[in-house]
Amino acid sequence: MPTGSAEDASAAALLNLEMAMLWDGDDHGRLHHGAHYVALGVADDGLTAAVGAAVPDPLAAELADLAVLPRGGPECAPPTTILRCARLLRGRLGPVEVSGGPSYLVPPGVRAESTARVVRSTDGAGTGALRGANPGTWADGEWHALLDGRFGPWAAAVDGERVVALCCTPVFSDRAAEAGVWTRPSHRGRGHAASVTAHWASAFGSDGRRLFYSTSAANTASQRVAERLGLRRLGWIWKVSRPGEQGSHVERTWGPPAIG
Known part of the structure; x- marks a missing residue:
């Protein structure tokens, strides 16, 4: 289980924890979920990288050598490092896709309400x-x-007899969990997404998991939800994936975190 304050942990270390949760990362920098060839977490205080376990070891070593902290440029644009990885992978393994987006830490006690x-x-x-x-x-x-x-x-916002927003737990590990948020199109812009995210976080109680909220570069509405909640932005996670599998992640059976 994690120890110490999540707010005090380095952003790069927290991105590494989130990546391991999402794609079954191990202590050797390999991802055991087959959809992604390489993932890169870029934070102000460092970089974390992991390579898909299906990538041959010699190619994995070349990719690791390319994983250097990018400097300058807009966060919403793929860093040179990930573009170089994509170019190398495309030449060796065929078509790939690059995607990315910002990641945030959901702190204990976060609050937001709607009508x-x-x-x-x-x-x-x-x-x-x-x-x-x-x-x-x-x-x-x-x-x-x-x-x-x-x-x-999970937490659901209800208007009359209809669910108008929902935050659930699409992926988790013993140490972390990810928020997944949906809002009915007719009810967007009313604060429901922020409200259910805050209530979702409170439903975890004190089980010790770090809670994350991440989205894509293009999803500015989700980014505004994070801003409304005042979430700590950790950085951006970029990945090179098999075509059509950018959103894939591990699936686990829910249970309480392991003790010890």
Whole structure:
């Protein structure tokens, strides 16, 4: 389990923790989720890099040599380092895609409210009223599994009988968890996304996981949610992936964090 304050941890170390959670990273800088060839976490205080386990060792060593901290240039543009990695991978393995976006730390006690009532996964019997409120973005079986807690903590904003925003836990590890946020198009811009994210974070209680919120470079609406919550921006995570698999991450069965 993590020790010390998440706010005191270096941004690069926290990006490394998030990358390991998202793509099953090990202590040797390899990612065991097959969608991504290389991932790069760029923070003001350092850089963290990991290479896909399926990448042959000689090529992995070449990619590691390219992983140097970029200087200057807009954050929203791919750094030279990741473009060089993509060029090398494209020449050896074929087509690849580059993607990236900012990552934020969700601190304990973050707060935000909106006009909608919020139901959390920790509300017990109160979650039963949502059985028939699937917003249409989940298969029925998955929706019931979410409400039963099989996918981890969640928080939903409810307007009347409709779910208008939801923050859930699409990916997690023993040490970290990632926020996944959806808002009904007709209810965007009203603070619901920030509210459910804050309530989602509170649903974790004191289980010790670091909580992350990340998005893509193009998703300025999600970036505004992070700003509204006052989240600490850690830096940007860039990756070179198999075509069409930029958003892929590991899937795990929910459970309490391991002890020790």
